[in-house]
Amino acid sequence: MNSTTTKRVAYSGPEFQTIAEQNTVLRGQVGSGLHGVTTGADDRDEMGVCIEPPDYVIGNARFEQYQFRTQPEGVRSGAGDLDLVVYSLRKWARLTAAGNPTVLLLLFLPKHEIVTNTWVGQQLQANPEMFISQQAGHRFIGYLESQRDKMLGLRAQRTNRPELVDVHGFDTKFAYHAVRLGLQGVELLTNGRITLPIPEPDRTWLRELRNGEHSLDEALDRMRDLKDQINRLIGCGAWAKHADPFVINGWLSITYLRWWEEKGLI
Template structure:
């Protein structure tokens, strides 16, 4: 990000603090899934920073995340636009432990999509399997359902489809449809194999790209495919035929977080 970026959250000082304490940053969005379309897709990044001690133990107040965008809030991103969100480690861990599929990506991104990682960032990524659970798989279903609701015009007003050009061209919002199918396929991989492959495996990636680019005619066809994947996940979870543990390894993640904060603060402390 450069000096022309739009600061969407907090002050410039907050942004400088987040960047100075960054431990991990990776590609996010369609790029890390392998679903970016040249000349169409924007570029997303996400990362993690450790709040200075005064924001956690002192009176400076929490600094939970900071976002920069090329375009102001409320303006649709265009091809090549960039957006980066850095999350405090504490916020990131809370969301990832809760199964947020967008943040789990940072822990499973391929090396080519890792733009910055300190030793603590490497340790955080090594903890990736501790976050995968049946709870996380069900969160994927929840996110999938949200995309389908918006695809059908049933979402909250602010989340309603805003891509009339896609509806006019293909009869439905192909981007919402591709998000729903992608979430389903990734949730199914997680449920069947207790892993998350990025970029998506070739066959799955090609199918999602076909939906995204409008090559799958008819909303009913796409919805039937999404429903079949969703039902498969539900069946595996309901019958217990999954290698996933019921819950993430919260104790392990929490203990590492304490050590990581102390190590980071010790390294940042001025020499006596």
């Protein structure tokens, strides 16, 4: 058993499940359904954030995340399956401050996509600017390029969708994700928000791309244009280069202590 497999099994254990279920502060959908670009064959991807007990922060025990999949590891998820990850609030904050495009979606979930919420989640959604910086722009570009390169066969694919290549000549799901990331990166650096689901007319265009109604050249042109827009927005200097760690650390300390007090853990 390799180290990656070992880590995934540990993240799925009953101890971590109990921590996640009893301490989740925000949870909701983060997959294609959230973006409004879904098919009947899609699984459901959810993400959550929890506040781990004091022993896992002050003591030697560690909790970073809990994972659950309807299908066993290595089996491709299908319609009706659930893929769930629940991060510790500290890990989620680190990833979000670094500009991770997936984890920061929780800041902008509409109410109908939220499964669990608390005063902590409400504070996060009310203050997304605490985590936004130029670094997010760089990460959106990196994720866009990763999806593009996988589409072009330049990187190892994490999922295998030969059926899309057979029908359309390229993996249209990789293409859709690359363009989506570009659109959302532009909106984030322009307005400090991400609108979910993706507004029209882009939502229809993305759905058409995913269904093979746009060519590979059209998709690549759109990716290049969106990447250029993000680079210009980074260069304009409207956002700080990095999220302020003192602001985030201060908020985390106050939030953890208040949560533990409310739970009777300290």
